[in-house]
Amino acid sequence: MDTKNAGSHSDRRGFFKKALTMVITGVLAVVPLSAGLLVLLDPWRRRATAGGAVKVTSLAALPDDGVPRKFPVLANRTDAWNKYTNVPVGAVYLRRTGEKVQALNVACPHAGCFVDFSPEKGDFLCPCHNSSFTVDGKVANASSPSPRSLDGLEVEVRPDGGVWVVFQNFQAGRPDRVPLA
């Protein structure tokens, strides 16, 4: 056998062995690293949300005059790594007529500024680009840039008189309501 050829075969075998060893070592190193990253990043896979109904006020504290009043919404919130209790997640206008309560998200559907209610004019006005809304949340005039009415929210008056709202924010700038996480 040609000794030069035998040497070259042996070199190639050595090279492939080394390459295979490096690949296996790399895979073994990456698998636990990926598993560790998944555990570390796991909180990102959980949704941060106020979630469910939150108590906003009581019926007794809400005058029966059909005038909207603004309330902060506090809820528990979970972000990537922490859980917070009773933090502000938004605000609502509540409007009581008899035993009926209407809830509107204060965020303007145009770009998310908070609207103000004017008791003198009897409507909502957005300070950012002048969208206006009727007392029950509908777009008040055709020149308003808001693409939809104020976002109504599910509201429930519980037997103990607590007023609970299913709080939700929605994407601004579009005519349909797309919930934000």
Ligand code: FES
């Ligand atoms: S954000 Fe309200 S009109 Fe633009």
